[in-house]
Amino acid sequence: MGNEIEKKEKTRVLTKEKLDLQQLFKAPEVGLSVAGQSVTRTDALQKATGKLMFGADYSQEGFLHGKILRSPHPHALIRSIDLDKAKNLPGVVAVLEAKDVPGRNGFGAIIPDQPVICGDKVRFVGDGVALVAAETEEIAQRAVELIHVEYEALPAIFDPRDAMKEDAPKIHEKGNLLSYNKLRKGDVDKGFAEAEVILERTYQVPFLDHAYIEPDVTMAIPQPDGTMLVEGPMQAPFTVRRNINAVLGVPVNKVRVRQIPMGGGFGGKEDSPIDIGCRAAVLAHHTGRPVRMILDREEVTLQTCKRHPMIMEVKIGAKKDGRIVAFEGVIYDEQGAYASLGPILPPAGGSHIHAMIMMPGPYEIPHVKVDAYLCYTNHPYGGAMRGFGAPQVHIAHEQMIDELAQELGINPIDVRRKNAFKLGSSTATGQVLDQSVGLRDTLEACAKAFDWDRRYKETGYVDEGRTKRRGVGIGMGWYRTSIGTSGDACGANVYVHEDGSVLLFTGITEMGQGSFTVLPQICAEELGIRLEDVRLVQPDTDMVPESGPTVGSRSTTLMGNAIILAAREVKQSILEMASEMLLVPLERLEARDRKIYDRENPNKSILFREAAARCMATGKRLIGQGWWAPPPPSLDPETGQGNPYFVYTYSTHMVEVIVDMETGEVDVTDFVAAFDVGKAINPKALEGQIEGGVAMGLGYALMEEVALKEGHIQNLHLGDYLIPTSLDVPDIKPLVLEVENKYGPYGAKGIGEMPNIPATPAILNAIANACGGRVRSLPADPERVYWAIKETGEPPEK
Ligand code: MTE
Ligand code: MOS
Numbered sequence: 001m002g003n004e005i006e007k008k009e010k011t012r013v014l015t016k017e018k019l020d021l022q023q024l025f026k027a028p029e030v031g032l033s034v035a036g037q038s039v040t041r042t043d044a045l046q047k048a049t050g051k052l053m054f055g056a057d058y059s060q061e062g063f064l065h066g067k068i069l070r071s072p073h074p075h076a077l078i079r080s081i082d083l084d085k086a087k088n089l090p091g092v093v094a095v096l097e098a099k100d101v102p103g104r105n106g107f108g109a110i111i112p113d114q115p116v117i118c119g120d121k122v123r124f125v126g127d128g129v130a131l132v133a134a135e136t137e138e139i140a141q142r143a144v145e146l147i148h149v150e151y152e153a154l155p156a157i158f159d160p161r162d163a164m165k166e167d168a169p170k171i172h173e174k175g176n177l178l179s180y181n182k183l184r185k186g187d188v189d190k191g192f193a194e195a196e197v198i199l200e201r202t203y204q205v206p207f208l209d210h211a212y213i214e215p216d217v218t219m220a221i222p223q224p225d226g227t228m229l230v231e232g233p234m235q236a237p238f239t240v241r242r243n244i245n246a247v248l249g250v251p252v253n254k255v256r257v258r259q260i261p262m263g264g265g266f267g268g269k270e271d272s273p274i275d276i277g278c279r280a281a282v283l284a285h286h287t288g289r290p291v292r293m294i295l296d297r298e299e300v301t302l303q304t305c306k307r308h309p310m311i312m313e314v315k316i317g318a319k320k321d322g323r324i325v326a327f328e329g330v331i332y333d334e335q336g337a338y339a340s341l342g343p344i345l346p347p348a349g350g351s352h353i354h355a356m357i358m359m360p361g362p363y364e365i366p367h368v369k370v371d372a373y374l375c376y377t378n379h380p381y382g383g384a385m386r387g388f389g390a391p392q393v394h395i396a397h398e399q400m401i402d403e404l405a406q407e408l409g410i411n412p413i414d415v416r417r418k419n420a421f422k423l424g425s426s427t428a429t430g431q432v433l434d435q436s437v438g439l440r441d442t443l444e445a446c447a448k449a450f451d452w453d454r455r456y457k458e459t460g461y462v463d464e465g466r467t468k469r470r471g472v473g474i475g476m477g478w479y480r481t482s483i484g485t486s487g488d489a490c491g492a493n494v495y496v497h498e499d500g501s502v503l504l505f506t507g508i509t510e511m512g513q514g515s516f517t518v519l520p521q522i523c524a525e526e527l528g529i530r531l532e533d534v535r536l537v538q539p540d541t542d543m544v545p546e547s548g549p550t551v552g553s554r555s556t557t558l559m560g561n562a563i564i565l566a567a568r569e570v571k572q573s574i575l576e577m578a579s580e581m582l583l584v585p586l587e588r589l590e591a592r593d594r595k596i597y598d599r600e601n602p603n604k605s606i607l608f609r610e611a612a613a614r615c616m617a618t619g620k621r622l623i624g625q626g627w628w629a630p631p632p633p634s635l636d637p638e639t640g641q642g643n644p645y646f647v648y649t650y651s652t653h654m655v656e657v658i659v660d661m662e663t664g665e666v667d668v669t670d671f672v673a674a675f676d677v678g679k680a681i682n683p684k685a686l687e688g689q690i691e692g693g694v695a696m697g698l699g700y701a702l703m704e705e706v707a708l709k710e711g712h713i714q715n716l717h718l719g720d721y722l723i724p725t726s727l728d729v730p731d732i733k734p735l736v737l738e739v740e741n742k743y744g745p746y747g748a749k750g751i752g753e754m755p756n757i758p759a760t761p762a763i764l765n766a767i768a769n770a771c772g773g774r775v776r777s778l779p780a781d782p783e784r785v786y787w788a789i790k791e792t793g794e795p796p797e798k
Contacts, residue, residue, distance in 0.1 A: 025743070037682070054214055055219070060292060089143050094132070105117065124378055133291050200316075218292070219280070222285070229257075230280065235269045236509075238549070275304070297717055301715075306380050308352075325365070327365045355390065363397075398476060399764055411456060435647075442651055481741075491562055506562070560745030631743070649676060655671050656670040679745075679746045679749075697755070703779050
C-alpha cells in the first residue's frame with residue numbers, strides 16, 4: 001500500500017515536472033525584445049580593434065617559464081633519466097621527474113590515464129618525460145636539452161585493427177581495446193533478407209588538427225593562502241580544476257581556475273588546458289613561484305588532441321524504391337596514446353559512443369547493427385573536435401546514401417525524402433522523436449533555394465576544352481544538444497544591483513561562438529532590461545556555479561534555461577516590490593525595456609531600477625540562482641537502445657563544385673546550408689557559426705590531414721597543415737528554420753557544431769557527381785581525386 005502511494009506520488013511529480021518543463025521557457029506573450037535580435041556581439045569591438053588581451057599578451061613579470069621534455073619515440077621504456085646537468089644550469093629553478101608529482105600522476109577528461117610526467121614508459125612522440133621551470137624561456141629550453149634519457153624502444157602500433165590482435169604489444173596495462181560498444185535494433189539478418197539491393201563500402205578519415213590560431217598558454221600562480229590559481233584559455237574550467245586538485249593531492253577548494261579570453265577552441269581546448277594546467281601547477285607547487293607555460297605552434301601540434309581517425313565499414317540494404325531496410329556498421333576508432341574524450345562516460349557521453357549512435361544517420365531504418373571499437377595506438381590522441389565523432393560517421397552514411405541512389409538510379413534527394421526522420425520517427429537507438437524535428441523542412445528549403453532539380457540535371461562539362469566538370473551534392477545531418485551524461489547540469493547566478501545593473505555569473509566560456517552575447521541577451525530578456533545593463537563575469541571556479549564544460553553545443557540551450565530560472569527568481573522579488581509600489585496586483589505586471597508596468601494600464605509604471613533600489617533598501621532578495629539539467633539520458637550497454645540526448649538539431653547542405661579532370665583540383669563554387677535551430681537567439685551570430693562551420697567542413701573534405709610516418713607528425717606547422725582560406729570558401733547562403741524545442745530557452749537548440757558536419761560529405765558527393773570518381777579515404781586532395789577519376793573513368797554523358 002505504502003509502495004503504491006509512493007509510486008503514485010512519484011508519477012504525479014514526474015508528470016508535473018514534465019508539464020512545467022514544456023511551458024517554462026516559452027517566449028512571453030508580448031513577444032521577445034532582446035533575445036531573437038541580431039545585436040552586436042559584446043566582444044566585437046575589443047576583438048576587432050585588437051584591444052582584447054589573450055594569454056600570450058599577459059605580462060611575464062615575476063613568472064618562471066615552464067617547458068616539457070618530450071619523448072622522441074612512439075613507444076619505449078624509460079631506462080634511466082639524468083637531470084643533473086639541467087639542474088646545474090644557472091637560471092634553472094626546478095627540474096622534475098615522475099616521482100616529484102605530489103598527488104595522482106595522471107590526468108584526463110574522462111579517465112586519468114595520461115601521466116603528468118612519464119615514469120616507466122612513453123606512448124607517443126611528444127609524451128612528457130620531465131618538466132623544467134627557469135627564469136627565462138630560453139634557459140628552460142636549454143635545460144630541457146641537457147636532460148639525458150635512456151630509452152628502450154618497444155614495437156609500436158599505428159592501426160586500431162592491429163591494436164586488437166592477440167599478440168599486439170600492450171600500450172596500457174589493461175590492454176589496447178579501450179571501449180567496445182554495440183547498437184542493436186530489430187534484426188539485421190531479416191532486414192538484409194528483405195533487401196532488394198545491398199551495398200558494402202569502407203570509408204576512412206585521418207587525424208585532424210583544430211588549428212586554432214591562439215597557441216595554448218597557462219599561468220599557475222600560488223596564492224598566499226595556499227590556493228593554486230590557474231589561468232588560461234579553456235573550454236572546461238571545472239574539468240581542469242578537477243584534474244589539478246587530484247594531481248596536487250589537495251581538496252577541490254584549494255584550486256581556483258580562471259578562464260581568460262580564448263582565441264578559438266573547436267573542442268581542442270576542452271582537454272589541452274588540463275595537460276598544461278596540471279604541469280604548470282606542479283611546477284608552481286614545487287617552486288612556490290608563478291609559472292607560465294606557453295606552447296609554440298610545433299608543440300601545439302605535437303602535444304594536443306586531434307579529431308579521431310576512423311575506418312568505417314558500412315553495409316546497407318534497401319528496396320528498389322530507395323527505402324532503407326537494414327544498416328550494418330563497424331567502426332574502428334583510433335584513440336591514440338591516451339583516453340582523452342574518447343571512452344564512454346555512461347550512459348552516452350564520450351566521442352566514441354556518440355559516433356556509434358549517429359552512424360546510421362538521420363534516417364528511420366527498422367534493422368540496425370553497429371559495432372564500435374575504440375583502440376589505443378602509439379599515435380597522438382583523439383579528443384573533441386567540433387562534432388565529437390559525428391563528422392566522421394556522417395562522411396560514411398551520407399556517401400553511402402549517394403552510392404545507393406546511384407546504384408538504384410534514383411535522384412539522391414529522393415532517397416533522402418524516403419528515409420529522413422520526421423516527427424514520430426524512431427532513431428537507431430529506438431528514441432522516438434516527439435518534438436522539434438525539422439529535418440525534412442531543411443531538405444525542402446535547401447532544395448528550393450539551391451534549385452536542386454534543375455541543377456542536378458545540368459551537371460557535366462562547363463568549358464569548351466572539356467577539362468572541367470560541374471557537379472552537385474547533398475549532405476544531411478543531425479546533432480545532439482547536450483553531452484549525454486549526468487554531468488550535464490548548468491548553474492547560473494544573477495545579481496541585480498541598486499541601480500538596476502546586473503552581473504551574470506556562469507561557467508560557460510567564449511571561444512568565438514558568441515556565448516558572451518547570447519547568454520546576456522537571454523538574461524536581459526527575462527529580466528525586462530537592456531543588453532547593456534548586463535555584465536557577464538569571466539568564468540572563475542571560485543565565483544560561478546558549476547556549469548559543466550562548454551561543449552556539445554549545449555551552452556545556449558542548457559545555460560540559457562539556467563539563466564531564465566535564475567532571472568525569474570530575482571525578478572519575482574522585484575515584481576513583488578513593484579506591485580507594492582504601484583498598487584497593482586503582481587500577475588498584471590510586465591517587465592520590459594527597463595520598465596515595470598501594469599498590462600491593463602501601461603501608463604502606470606516604474607523603472608526596473610527603482611524597484612531594485614527599494615529591494616536593496618528594504619533587504620529584499622536581489623540574487624537569483626538557477627540550475628537546469630536535461631531529462632536524464634539513457635542507453636542500454638548491451639543493445640544501445642535508449643534516449644541518449646534530449647533534443648537534436650537538423651540540417652541539409654547542398655553544394656556545387658567544379659572538378660578539373662586533368663589535375664583533380666576541386667573548386668567549391670556554391671553552397672546553401674539549411675538548419676532547424678529551434679529558435680535563433682542572435683540570427684547574425686548564428687550565421688557566423690554557419691559560415692565558420694561550413695569552412696571547417698570544407699577543409700576536412702579537401703585538404704586537412706595530420707600526416708604521420710612511424711608515429712611522427714610530418715606537418716607540424718600551419719605552413720604544411722593546410723586549412724581553407726577565404727579564397728577557398730564560396731559564398732555560403734544560410735537558411736535558418738525554427739521548429740520550436742519545448743525544452744530550450746524560447747525554443748532554441750544547439751548550433752555550434754552542426755554546420756561543419758554535413759558540409760564534408762556534401763562536397764564529397766558533389767565531387768563524385770561531377771567527375772564520376774569517389775574518394776573514400778580523405779582528404780579529397782587533387783592527387784586522390786585524380787586517381788579516383790582514373791579508377792572509375794569519366795561518367796557517361798547524360
Ligand atoms: N565557433 C568559434 N568561432 N570558435 C570555436 O572554437 N567551437 C565549436 C562551436 N563553434 C567554436 C565555435 C564547438 S566544438 C562547440 S562544442 C561549440 O561552439 C560550443 O559552443 P556553444 O555551446 O555555445 O554552441
Ligand atoms: Mo565541441 S567538440 O563539443 O567542444
